Each structure stands twice: as structure tokens, then as C-alpha cells.
Amino acid sequence: MNLNQLSPRAEMEDLYLPVMAEIKETRRLTDLETLYTVELPDGRDLGHRPGQFVEVSMFGIGEAPFSISSSPTRKGVFELGIRKVGLLTEKLAELEAGTKIGIRGPFGNGIDVEKFQGKDVLIVAGGIGLVPMRSMINHVRDRRDDFGRLIICYGSRSDRELLFTEELEEWEREKRTEYHVTVDQGSPAWKGNTGVITTLIPGLDLDLPNTVCCICGPPVMYRFVLLALKSRGLADRNIYMSLERRMKCGVGKCGHCQINGSYVCQDGPVYHYPDIKTLQEAL
Amino acid sequence: MAQKPRVAIFDFTGCEGCELNQLNFEDQLLDILAHVDIVEWREAMDDRPGEYDIAFVEGSLSTPDCIKRIHEIRRRAKVLVAVGACAVQGGINGMKNIRPIEQVREEVYGEDKYLFPTLPALPLRAVVKVDHEVRGCPMTQIEFLKVFTALVMGKEPIEPTSSVCTECKLKENECVFTKGMICLGPVTRAGCDAHCPTFGQYCTGCRGLVPEPNLEGMKEILVEHGLSVQEAWKRLQLYNAVELEGVRS
Amino acid sequence: MVQFFLESDRVAEFVTHLMKRKPVYAPHRKGRKSYSFERTRDAAGVVLDYPRVMQSVKKFFLPPREQLLSFDLGDNTCRAGEVEPLDAIFLGVHSYDLAAVGRLDHNFSEGRAERNYLTRRQGALWVGVSYEPDEYHFAGSVGIDPYDTEGFDIFLTRLLDGYVLEVLTPAGESLLEGFDLPAHEAGKPAKKHFQQHIYVPQDRLNEVMSASYNNPVWEETALGCVGCGTCNLVCPTCYCFNVEENVDITVTKGSRDRHWDGCMLREFSEVAGGEVFRETLAARQRHRVMRKFKYISEKTGQPWCVGCGRCTAYCTAGISIVNIVNRCISDYEKSTVSAIR
Incomplete structure (x- = not known):
């Protein structure tokens, strides 16, 4: 057995040792969701891409993966x-x-994000799927001239469960952001669209060849959103989606997050739709 | 922690072996007591009414009086933990339910049967909400410690759902079937660190069935290893009679 | 290559010699009918003629339970678990088990290399031994012969009255220093026959398994399977693990520990919120077998099964991985034949 290849380098990192990061701020988003602003030691930058995740842990309690919600364009701290x-x-x-x-x-x-440059970016987010998508949305908003149109479709179970409400209002006001929202069931005060997220798609004004779409939401949502996008004529190659599985170790070792043979923590969580179309366990 | 949680320990129909097992924590008993105030413990003190943060309850419910008492305990307890096979899944007492209750009463109490109202044996969860479980007959000590520590930390204990086989394999125990014995490990909940197989015994299934057990498959395994279909079913019923009520044998 | 002859009577002497060089791990009797790799304290306890051990040598590099870090709840700090190289001789290893170690080496060094596994793997020396295939071995079908010397420093091939001892590496040569053995002139015995076979060459297995996703064999196998996870947990190439927090009874300190896990267990694919992505036993059986013959082999070019036969030998329900694969093969061949017609 060739052991030379295996020699652990002296500086080999410990994959499972967390760094201790400080919660700078917590903000209740809804009854269930909280937004945490987190700072790494010495204000070090996390250096992430939109759609990536971190493993968060509390000693004695456990560790789990969470999408990063802030844009890499905003340095110093990150949000979950x-x-x-x-x-x-x-x-x-x-x-x-x-x-x-x-x-x-x-x-x-x-x-x-390089692949999205110059294109119209369509974001389809259902429920808590807005958390990772917000990272991409704000990336596009912060590098506005690098991209074409920014179209956001956001669906939520009810208006009470809408996340980032102040930002949603901002997106709504912004000239260069096309923001559409619907709730499955609105409260009496809700004036907006009612219905599942797919009802937003037929009405979209899309420049098909120049549009790339990114989807994130609960497992049941993908199939229906894909159908709706297809019937609009959006090509598979223009579709990306972020999938959730049990990413326990995050580094491709523990085996929990596999979709057929693909490790979500390595090949995903953001998949190019043509790559997973044939994976039976994906959608 | 500003104030120590008030803990009460109760028992219903059972052999009280679980409570003895709690007293058996020779190495940890002082650590346990450091975290809590024990306000009631029949094995150790007298009954005193009060409110409890955590009630540990042993035994199954088998008389109208049991039902009354468990409601009372539930009302007073913030957290109720079922301890041991009888309390968690009815345990061996559940075997009583296989036969008509009148027949059971007659056999046990004879002519005096009218003096002793008795019900089919029930696990606590059949009557009140149970927050957490410590399984086993007697209750598994390592699991009790895990549940206890979790409660002291104010977190939900994690309930094992895999089979006893997983624990045997991690310990590289010689398979009980290899030894020519019959074992319920494949469909019995882990959490005991495969205590019995480790000491040369077969698993009797005291920790209850895994969630969504493949009973047909397990019966086939038992029959394949020499039991009759009837014997196989009896084996499964030993600790799981209540859960298997209404399941076709 | 140098070949010597080691008489059966001198095996204990040979083990004692090795024990003077480094710690020796070898198969010992365990229980009534089982064998287990243990640290050898007494050379006489070593058994070189054994069908299989329940747990392969994997357990030394990826222990069944292992502390990843320890933490202090008081000051909210943690420390990585301590890992030492084993620096030992593994004696009496079957060729499929060393092949399995090779698979694990790949897993723990590709992408982000894992310090825990790779540190333990340092310094291991390998003394292999041939074996007589029993009713479960099918290593030949995945290209691993009972006499395969690949990766070993020394290899022992069993003859009637002793072993042909081959020195295969300089490290093996130095292990033998100070231990005199007569040269062996004659050849090695003819190849052993396997009783179990997968009926297509391994390079066609990807193709077969790709066509077998909807084969009824998964549902049929699930009827008898009780989902106990044994097949995963005795597999020498399975490396999946789960992580749990263990807190000391004083509630001041604890550790984050990992333990072997298996894709046959229901909670394996469960995410927070309760969704289970591989809900049925059929889906889990399929995943297990596909991992061995398709998913990983597509990426690495090697089947992730080494033909040790453990998953079948230890399955209380008598589920045979060879039968499953052969069923996929025969259904696939039938379908291609009918497609030609």
C-alpha cells in the first residue's frame, strides 16, 4: 500500500473542529425564525458564495447545517x-x-455567480427557501450592473410567516427589482396574491434565452415549480436549484446527504438541473 | 441554575426493579442528587403531595385507581418520564391483555375477584401524555443518565430508533444466532448498548419494538431459526403485547 | 521476489518474532464460532486459518466509536480528540480486507483529507494470509483473489503443512530480519475456487445496476429485511458515520463523538423537521447495493464491494447481496435479449 500518498501533512486541518464565532445580533423574523448576525474571530471574512452553508454547533446540544443568508458582498459578518x-x-x-x-x-x-453574469436572474423561493436565496438576491443587488433583470418570486404559507419583511418592502419599492409574492392563505389584512408559488410563474415577463433561474424551497415545491417553468419554455440548462439533505459532516465523509450517488455537501447544495434530472432521489 | 428541579419518582404495577436500578447508580447517585431535589420517592421516602418539575414513573396502569393517580401525577408534573418497559410499552404485564379480562381476574383472585377491579395493563402513554421514555426491563441505566442529563440541561433527550443489532455490531459481539440462540435484537430498540448479548444472553426485546417494525420479516427469521410460528409470535409478545394487540399473528 | 517456507509448527515462533518488532494485531478466537482481530498478547492465540472476522481491520483506523472533540460547557471551549498512529503489524489479513482498506484510504484522503483516519493509518505493516473461500466469499467476482498479494509487505499462502512466505516489500524484508526460514522452491498451489459468483464481469456491473433502479428485487428483498443495519455495520468498505453529543453527568463537560452508521437505518436520511428521504426498506436496500456497485464505482472506477460475504453471512434474514446482483443481471440480460428480438 502506497503510504506516501497518505502521509498526513503536519498542517492537516481538523475537519470537525469548529471555530468559535460570536453572535453579534439576533433579530426575530417570525415566531419561528431568527436571523443571527455572526462574526468569526478577529472579524475574519467567511469567504462564502451565495448558496453555501455552514455547520453550526452548540456544545452538548449538537451540530447542524444552515444556509448562509447574507451576501458575500457584505463583509465582516455573516447572517444565518x-x-x-x-x-x-x-x-x-x-x-x-x-x-x-x-x-x-x-x-x-x-x-x-460568474455563470449568472449579464443574465436576467429569476429567483423562486418558497418558505424558508428564501434564506439562502437572499444571499444571491443581495449579491445581485450589490453588483447590480453585472446582471440583467432581477426577478423574485416568493411564496409563503401565510403573510404572518413572510421573512425579512422590511427587505421585502425595499425590494418592492426598488426600480430594478421585480418582486412578486404570494401566500397560500392570507390573513384578513393581506392585500396581495393568494395561492401557491406556481401561480406567480405564468404571469412573469421573461426573456427566456437570457434568463437563469434559481429555485429553493420545501421538497414538495420543486416538481411543481419545474413544471410551471417548463410550460413557460425555460430551458433545463437555465435552471439551478438548491436542495436540502442531512449534511452532517459537510466534508463528504459521513454519507448522510447522498442523493443517489451525489453528495449534497460536495456536489450541491446548488445543482444545475440537467445534472440531477436523472437522479431518482433528487426531486 | 437558580433552583434545582424538583423530582418525584412513582411506581405503578411492576416489580419495582426499575427503581432499584435507580438506587443502583453507585458511581453517579451523588452527581444525580447534586442536580435535583428529590421530593418523592417511594422506594426511599414517604409520600408527600407537591408539584414536580420532573416525575419519573415506573410500572403499567392496571386498576381504576392507577388511572386516577396517573392523572393526578400528570397534573402536578411539568415533565413526565415513563421509566421501564411496563410504563413505556406495557411490558410483561401486557401479556395479561391477550386473554379475556374476566378469565384473568378469576385465575388470580378466584372467588374474591369482585373485590379487585382490574383492567387490561396499559402503558402510561395510553392514558396521559408522556414526555420522555427510559426503556428496558429493568430500565436501562445508561439511557436514564442520558435522559436525566438532557433534562437537567433543558434539552430534549434523543430517543434511539435503530436496532439492538447495531450495538452488537459496534461491539463486535458474536451474533446470538451464530451461537444457536434465538434473539429479538433485529427489531428491538437500541439504547442498552446490547447489554444482554454482550453478556452471552439473547435479546428478549425488553426495550420495545423499533418504529415501523417488519413483523412478518422478523417472524420469518425466528421460524427459520427453529421456532414455530406460534412460538415466534409469543416471543414477540413477551414485552410488546400491548403494541401487538390487534396485529394479526 | 523471495519465497520461504514457514512450517505450521513455527507459526507461533514467527508471531513472537513479529511481536518483538511492533505491536501485532491478528485474528483470535472469539465466542463459539467467531474470530476477531485483536491485539496479540500471546502468540499461541493467533488463528491464521479462519473464514472471516465480523469486523475487518477497518475498526482500527475508523473505530466504531470515536471522540471527535471534547468540550467544556463552563467556558464554551473545545479541543480536538487525540489521535495517534497505530504503528503496528496487521497479521493474518485476507486480501479482500486489505483491498477494503484501500477503498477507505481513498474516501478519507480525497477532497478534504481526514486527519483522524489518516493519522491512524500511518505505520501499518501488512502480513496477509490466503484463505479457503466458503459459501459466502465472492471476492473473485470483484477481482480480488484469495492469493492476491497487492499491498502486503509479507504474504502467507497456505499449504497443507505450512505456508509459502513471500516477502514483497523492503519493509517486509526488514520484518523478517533475524528470523531464519528455508527457501521455498516449488510454486504456489493452484487458484482456489469460489462457491459464490456474480455472473458478469465487474466492468459491466455499472451498466447492469444503472438499468436496475426499478427492478422488483428491491421490494421483494424488503419483505424479509427487518432493517436492522447489520449489513452496513459489518461491511469493510462502509464508512458512513453519525455524530452525537455526550454530556458528562456533572453537566460541565462532554464530547462530540462519532459512531458507525448505516444507510439501512431509517433515521439515516432524516432531516430536521422529520422528512425521511429514503422512507422504505426497498429504497434503502437499493441504496446500499447501488453504493457498492454503481454510485461509488462510477466515481472511483472500482466496485465498492470486496466480496468478503459478510453482509450475507451475518444477515439473520438470509438476504444475499450476490443473489440480488445476479437477479439484476439476469433481468437485465433478459430485457436486452428481448430488446434485440
Whole structure:
């Protein structure tokens, strides 16, 4: 056995050792979601791409992957939008600014923003899928002249569950952002669209050959959004999607996040649709 | 922690072996007591009414009085933990439910049967909301410690859902079937660190069935290894009679 | 290549010699009918003629349970778990098990290299031994012969009254220093026959498995499978793991530990919120077998199964991976034949 190839270099990193990062600020987004502003030691930049994730941990509680919600264009700190769904997230929700949490990453491929340059960017986000997509949205907004139009379709179960409401209003006001929103079920006060996210797609004004789309949402959403986009004539090669699986280690070792033979933490979470069309477990 | 959680320990129909097992924490008992105030413990103190942050409850419910008491305990307890096979899944007591209750009463109490109202044995969760479980017969000590620490930390304990086989394999125990014995490890919940197989015994299934067990498959395994279909079903019923009620044997 | 003859009577003496050089890990009897790789304390306890051990030598490099880090809840700090090279001799290893180590080496060094595994792997020396294929071995079908010496420093091929001892590397040569053996002039015995075979050459398995996603064999296998996870947990090339937090009873410190996990277990593909991405036993069986013969082999060019037969030998439900694959093959061939017609 050729051991030379295996020699651990003295500087070999410990893949599983988190760095301790400080929560600078917490902001309640809804009853369930909180936005955490996090700073790495010495204000070091995270150096991520939109669509990437980090592993967040609290000692004695656990570790789980979370999408990065801030744009790489905004340096110094990064943001995580986290929904309470289990042990770790419940505990995270109790934390106050000044507390340190463990961070590993960024992991995953993220969106290759170069490929989106000069194109119209269509974002389709359902529910908490807006969290990673916000990173891309703000990237485009911050590098506005590098991209064509920015079209956002956002669907939520109800208006009470809408995330980043102040920003949504900003997007709505902005001339160069085309923002569409719908809720499955609106409260009496809701004046906007009602219906599932796919109802937004037929009405979009799209320059098809020049549009790239990025989808992120709950597992049931993808199939229907794809159908809607297809019936608009958007080519598969112009579609990207961010998928969620159990990315436990984040570094392609633990095996939990596989979709057929693909490791989401390595080949994803952002997939080019033609690459996963034939993966039966993907959608 | 400003104030220590108030803990109460109760028992219903069972052998009280679980409580004995709690007293058996020779190495950890002082650490445990450092975290909590024990306000009731039948094995150790007298009954006193009060409110509890955590109630550990052993035994299954088998009389109208049991039902009344468990409601009372539930009302007073913030967190209720079922401890041991009887409390969690009805345990061996559940075997009683296989036969008509009248027949059981007659056999046990004879002519005096009218003096002793008895019900089919029920796990706690059949009557009240159970927050957490410590499985096993007697309750698994390592699991008790895990649940206990989790509760002291204010977090949800993680419940194992995989089979006892996984723990045997991690310990490289010689497979009980290889030894020519019959084992329920393949469909029994892990969490005991394969205690019995490690010490040369087969798994009797005391920790209850894994979620969504393939019972047909397990029966086939048992029959393949020498049991009759009837014996195989009885084996499965030993600790799981309540769960298997209504399941076709 | 130098060949010597090691008489059966001198095996213990040979083991003792090795023990003077480095710690020796070798198969020992365990229980009634089983064998296990253990640290050798007494040369007489080493068994070189054994069908298989439940856990391959993987357990030394990727331990069943392992501390990844320890933490202090008081000051919210952590430290990486300590990992030492094993620097030992692994004696009596079957060729498929060393081949499996090669697969794991690939997994833990590709992409981001893993310090824990690779540190432990340092300094291992390998003394292999041939074996008589039993009713479960099918290593020949994945290109691994019982006499395969690849990767070994020394290899022992069993004859009736002893072993042909081949020295294969300079490290093997230096291991033998100070231990005199007569040269072996005659050749090695003829190839051993396997009782179990996968019925297509391994380079066609990708093609077959690609066409087998919807084969009824997955549903049929799931009828008897109880999802206990044994097949994953005895596999020498399975490397999946889960991570859990363990807190000390004092609630002041604890550790983040990993332990072997398996894709046959329901919670393996469960995400926060409760969604299970491989809900049925059929889907999980398919995933397990596809991992061995398609998913990983597509990427690495090697089947991720080494034909040790453990998953079948230890399956209480009697599920045979060879039968599953052969069923896929025969259905595939039938479908291609009918396509030609």
C-alpha cells in the first residue's frame, strides 16, 4: 500500500473542529425564525458564495447545517436565518448577542455567480427557501450592473410567516427589482396574491434565452415549480436549484446527504438541473 | 441554575426493579442528587403531595385507581418520564391483555375477584401524555443518565430508533444466532448498548419494538431459526403485547 | 521476489518474532464460532486459518466509536480528540480486507483529507494470509483473489503443512530480519475456487445496476429485511458515520463523538423537521447495493464491494447481496435479449 500518498501533512486541518464565532445580533423574523448576525474571530471574512452553508454547533446540544443568508458582498459578518424545528434550533433561539457558537465551513458548492453574469436572474423561493436565496438576491443587488433583470418570486404559507419583511418592502419599492409574492392563505389584512408559488410563474415577463433561474424551497415545491417553468419554455440548462439533505459532516465523509450517488455537501447544495434530472432521489 | 428541579419518582404495577436500578447508580447517585431535589420517592421516602418539575414513573396502569393517580401525577408534573418497559410499552404485564379480562381476574383472585377491579395493563402513554421514555426491563441505566442529563440541561433527550443489532455490531459481539440462540435484537430498540448479548444472553426485546417494525420479516427469521410460528409470535409478545394487540399473528 | 517456507509448527515462533518488532494485531478466537482481530498478547492465540472476522481491520483506523472533540460547557471551549498512529503489524489479513482498506484510504484522503483516519493509518505493516473461500466469499467476482498479494509487505499462502512466505516489500524484508526460514522452491498451489459468483464481469456491473433502479428485487428483498443495519455495520468498505453529543453527568463537560452508521437505518436520511428521504426498506436496500456497485464505482472506477460475504453471512434474514446482483443481471440480460428480438 502506497503510504506516501497518505502521509498526513503536519498542517492537516481538523475537519470537525469548529471555530468559535460570536453572535453579534439576533433579530426575530417570525415566531419561528431568527436571523443571527455572526462574526468569526478577529472579524475574519467567511469567504462564502451565495448558496453555501455552514455547520453550526452548540456544545452538548449538537451540530447542524444552515444556509448562509447574507451576501458575500457584505463583509465582516455573516447572517444565518434559522427556523426552530428541533433541539439545536430551539436552543439557538434562546441565545443572546455576545454568545459564541461553533462554526465550520463554508461548505458546499454554492452558486457559481460568474455563470449568472449579464443574465436576467429569476429567483423562486418558497418558505424558508428564501434564506439562502437572499444571499444571491443581495449579491445581485450589490453588483447590480453585472446582471440583467432581477426577478423574485416568493411564496409563503401565510403573510404572518413572510421573512425579512422590511427587505421585502425595499425590494418592492426598488426600480430594478421585480418582486412578486404570494401566500397560500392570507390573513384578513393581506392585500396581495393568494395561492401557491406556481401561480406567480405564468404571469412573469421573461426573456427566456437570457434568463437563469434559481429555485429553493420545501421538497414538495420543486416538481411543481419545474413544471410551471417548463410550460413557460425555460430551458433545463437555465435552471439551478438548491436542495436540502442531512449534511452532517459537510466534508463528504459521513454519507448522510447522498442523493443517489451525489453528495449534497460536495456536489450541491446548488445543482444545475440537467445534472440531477436523472437522479431518482433528487426531486 | 437558580433552583434545582424538583423530582418525584412513582411506581405503578411492576416489580419495582426499575427503581432499584435507580438506587443502583453507585458511581453517579451523588452527581444525580447534586442536580435535583428529590421530593418523592417511594422506594426511599414517604409520600408527600407537591408539584414536580420532573416525575419519573415506573410500572403499567392496571386498576381504576392507577388511572386516577396517573392523572393526578400528570397534573402536578411539568415533565413526565415513563421509566421501564411496563410504563413505556406495557411490558410483561401486557401479556395479561391477550386473554379475556374476566378469565384473568378469576385465575388470580378466584372467588374474591369482585373485590379487585382490574383492567387490561396499559402503558402510561395510553392514558396521559408522556414526555420522555427510559426503556428496558429493568430500565436501562445508561439511557436514564442520558435522559436525566438532557433534562437537567433543558434539552430534549434523543430517543434511539435503530436496532439492538447495531450495538452488537459496534461491539463486535458474536451474533446470538451464530451461537444457536434465538434473539429479538433485529427489531428491538437500541439504547442498552446490547447489554444482554454482550453478556452471552439473547435479546428478549425488553426495550420495545423499533418504529415501523417488519413483523412478518422478523417472524420469518425466528421460524427459520427453529421456532414455530406460534412460538415466534409469543416471543414477540413477551414485552410488546400491548403494541401487538390487534396485529394479526 | 523471495519465497520461504514457514512450517505450521513455527507459526507461533514467527508471531513472537513479529511481536518483538511492533505491536501485532491478528485474528483470535472469539465466542463459539467467531474470530476477531485483536491485539496479540500471546502468540499461541493467533488463528491464521479462519473464514472471516465480523469486523475487518477497518475498526482500527475508523473505530466504531470515536471522540471527535471534547468540550467544556463552563467556558464554551473545545479541543480536538487525540489521535495517534497505530504503528503496528496487521497479521493474518485476507486480501479482500486489505483491498477494503484501500477503498477507505481513498474516501478519507480525497477532497478534504481526514486527519483522524489518516493519522491512524500511518505505520501499518501488512502480513496477509490466503484463505479457503466458503459459501459466502465472492471476492473473485470483484477481482480480488484469495492469493492476491497487492499491498502486503509479507504474504502467507497456505499449504497443507505450512505456508509459502513471500516477502514483497523492503519493509517486509526488514520484518523478517533475524528470523531464519528455508527457501521455498516449488510454486504456489493452484487458484482456489469460489462457491459464490456474480455472473458478469465487474466492468459491466455499472451498466447492469444503472438499468436496475426499478427492478422488483428491491421490494421483494424488503419483505424479509427487518432493517436492522447489520449489513452496513459489518461491511469493510462502509464508512458512513453519525455524530452525537455526550454530556458528562456533572453537566460541565462532554464530547462530540462519532459512531458507525448505516444507510439501512431509517433515521439515516432524516432531516430536521422529520422528512425521511429514503422512507422504505426497498429504497434503502437499493441504496446500499447501488453504493457498492454503481454510485461509488462510477466515481472511483472500482466496485465498492470486496466480496468478503459478510453482509450475507451475518444477515439473520438470509438476504444475499450476490443473489440480488445476479437477479439484476439476469433481468437485465433478459430485457436486452428481448430488446434485440
